[in-house]
Amino acid sequence: SAVIxxxxxxxICQRGTSLTIQCQVDSQVTMMFxxxxxxxxxxxxxxxxxxxxxxxxxxxxxxxxxxxxxxNLTFSTLTVSNMSPEDSSIYLCSASITGLAGNEQFxxxxxxxxxx
Amino acid sequence: AQKITQTQPGMFVxxxxxxxxxxxxxxxxxxxxxxxxxxPSSGEMIFLIYQGSYDQQNATEGRYSLNFQKxxxxxxxxxxxxxxxxxxxxxCAMREENTGNQFYFGTGTSLxxxx
Numbered sequence: 001s002a003v004i005x006x007x008x009x010x011x012i013c014q015r016g017t018s019l020t021i022q023c024q025v026d027s028q029v030t031m032m033f034x035x036x037x038x039x040x041x042x043x044x045x046x047x048x049x050x051x052x053x054x055x056x057x058x059x060x061x062x063x064x065x066x067x068x069x070x071x072n073l074t075f076s077t078l079t080v081s082n083m084s085p086e087d088s089s090i091y092l093c094s095a096s097i098t099g100l101a102g103n104e105q106f107x108x109x110x111x112x113x114x115x116x
Numbered sequence: 117a118q119k120i121t122q123t124q125p126g127m128f129v130x131x132x133x134x135x136x137x138x139x140x141x142x143x144x145x146x147x148x149x150x151x152x153x154x155x156p157s158s159g160e161m162i163f164l165i166y167q168g169s170y171d172q173q174n175a176t177e178g179r180y181s182l183n184f185q186k187x188x189x190x191x192x193x194x195x196x197x198x199x200x201x202x203x204x205x206x207x208c209a210m211r212e213e214n215t216g217n218q219f220y221f222g223t224g225t226s227l228x229x230x231x
Binding site: 033042045107 | 158161162163
């Protein structure tokens with residue numbers, strides 16, 4: 001298994017500002033993922049972050065809005081840029097690790113973002 | 117088409133009773149994995165149980181068991197002897213071998229355990 005931490009755990013931000021969320025894994029992992037979970041909804045994959053290459057974004061998400069860094073095998077950041085109230089969500093970081101269940105995904109505790 | 121379908125937005129169960137949370141999936145990939153996660157109000161996603169498409173037996177983990185019916189493409193989660201701490205959102209997810217590590221999540225079921 002893996003222990004994943006995220007900072008901040010929650011934040012309240014003003015419209016038009018940006019927030020960077022940090023994700024730290026306690027072991028080296030090849031693939032990390034960023035998800036968004038809007039209130040009362042399921043998880044939506046924003047992007048896959050591989051170390052040493054550009055993040056791969058899912059349909060509906062763009063790098064200018066959600067820039068991602070992956071400087072090493074244990075760390076990633078997601079920035080939510082030029083925020084609007086529609087960006088209010090839980091943002092979850094996850095890491096794919098090979099375990100008994102094949103490629104399992106472990107999740108961080110999430111960052112609750114409220115945009116006013 | 118939806119990869120994962122959870123048709124029960126909300127469920128109630130009496131404490132100490134068993135409850136089944138439904139999940140159906142859609143894939144043409146012969147190799148896939150099915151997962152259940154629990155999300156309490158704190159927001160973290162907790163891995164509960166896994167079933168591989170080639171597994172012959174239904175997966176079990178303590179009070180959790182997965183009723184895997186491959187021909188019907190269903191992977192229902194059974195929670196036995198429900199506890200108050202089981203109240204949470206439950207998400208079914210699938211990973212297809214062909215798409216690598218991407219997980220597809222259902223819309224979730226909110227379970228409330230009644231004392």
